Amino acid sequence: MKAILCSQFCQPDDLVLADVPDPVAEPGQAVIAIRSAALNFFDILMIQGKYQIKPPFPFSPAAEVAGVIESVGSGVTDLTVGDRVVASCGYNGAREKIALPANSIVKIPDHLDFDRAAGITVIYGTALHALEDRASPKPGETLAVLGAAGGTGLAACELGKLLGLKVIACASSDEKLAFAKGHGAELTLNYAKEDLKDGLKRLTGGKGVDIIFDPVGGTYAEAALRAIAWEGRFLVIGFAAGDIPKMPLNLALLKGCDIRGVFCGAWAHLNPPKYRANLEKLVNWAADEKISSHVDRAFPLTQTADALKVLAGREAMGKVILHP
Template identity: 70%
Template sequence: MKAIICSQWCEPEDLVLGNLPDPVAGPGEVVIAIKAAALNFFDILMVQGKYQTKPPFPFSPAAEIAGMIESVGAGVTDLKVGDRVVSSIGFNGAREKVAAPAAMTAKIPDSLDYDRAAGVILIYSTALHALEDRADPKPGETLVVLGAAGGTGLAAIEIGKLMGLRVVACASSDDKLKFCKEHGADVLFNYAKEDLKEGLKKIGGAKGIDIVFDPVGGDFTEPALRSLGWKGRLLVIGFASGPIPRIPLNLPLLKSCDIRGVFWGGFAKAFPDKSRANLERIVQWAADGKLSSHVHATFPLAKTSEAMAVLSSRKAMGKVILHP
């Protein structure tokens, strides 16, 4: 089978298209013929050797896939050959076929196309886990989303609106903010033009911001934390800007606010049944049109490095999809 191969830590442009043996389904696994694979920013870090997950060589990027089941392993009873499915596999999605854990695989309805289906898993599962399980949201509260036009930010906007929150989208250009508005954001803030700390102070008013969803990190985290009101919650999603911020701990002390970590991967391993139930909800929401699962662009497998360059340039609004 064709596959994008990473055989040593490298830059995305050094990845090669090659051949690997077809996979075989082990116990509790299914082999999926991949129709669409979604890329995420961490795929760049993974091939560079800078991510917390370091797969054995050779491996392929892309952690989430959609396709059709070709075979099933021992012990798999709820999935069968021919089922249309999505699966979260961690890596190895940039190839024609993969053996995936049945526990992390869910059926998709015929009304949901493979491209949109591939993009729902990580971003929406992360956003749902963050907002439902970690944020303790109350309808009418104000949710600030940093990096709001990216895949995870878009998911937070849409799920936040489903939960009845007032959503403030923060992004670096007017085009990105227009995109956020089209997907439900109530308030728009361009942090390339205005100071984030002062801007969020005005938006939060005397009460302050209730929840901040932060997949960006770097210089944005501290001013976002300072914008929180009494018992506000900062959700730490990731560090797309690069640097991991160091936070003065007097800030949460003075406002009795919380800094809450959100690691969906760990949650999914610790609570697989709850995680799969969340994924099934998300898939149905996407099929019903309640979630856009917006696709920014699609690329053939041979142009994986170009697809990853779109992510690294911060140009993607929504998901970047590979077509094996």
């Protein structure tokens, strides 16, 4: 089968298309013939050796896949050949087939297309865990989403609205903000035109924001924290800006607020039944059009480097998909 391989830490253009052996379903596993694989910003960091997870070489990028069950190993009773499914794999999704533990695979309805399904597990899984499990949300609270037009940010806007929060989308262009407003945001803030702290204070009538969802990091993190409400919750999602901020802890003291880390992958490993329940909930919401799982664009497997560059340039509004 064909696979995109990273054989040493490299840039997107250094990835190669190669032939590798077909996977075999071991006991408790199933092989998925991949129809769609979704990319995320951390795929770029992973191939560069800058991510906290460093797979053994050679590996493929892409952490989420959707496709059809091709074979099952012994002991697998809840999956059959031909089932339409989705799964989070961590890496190795940019290839034609993958073998995964059967208990990590979730069936999808016939009317949910593979591209939209593939984009659910990471961004919506992270956003749902962040907002429902970590943020202690109360209906009517304000939620500021940084990088609101990116994959995880867009998911947070949609899920925030579903959870009854007042969503403030924050992004660097009016085009991105208009897009976020069409996906759940009630208010918008262009932080390329207005100071982030002052803008959030203005939009909340001076009270500050109850929940801050930050997948961006960099200089925006401290500015957002300075606009948090008393007993607010600052959710650390990731660092798409590239720099990991060093936060003045006196702000947490003065605001009586919490800074809460969100590491969905580790949480899912420690809480597999809850993670699976979250994923099944998201699949049903996507099938019922309650969440968009919006696809920005799709590329053939041979153009994986181009797809990663779209993410690196922050051009995508929604998911970037590969078609093996």
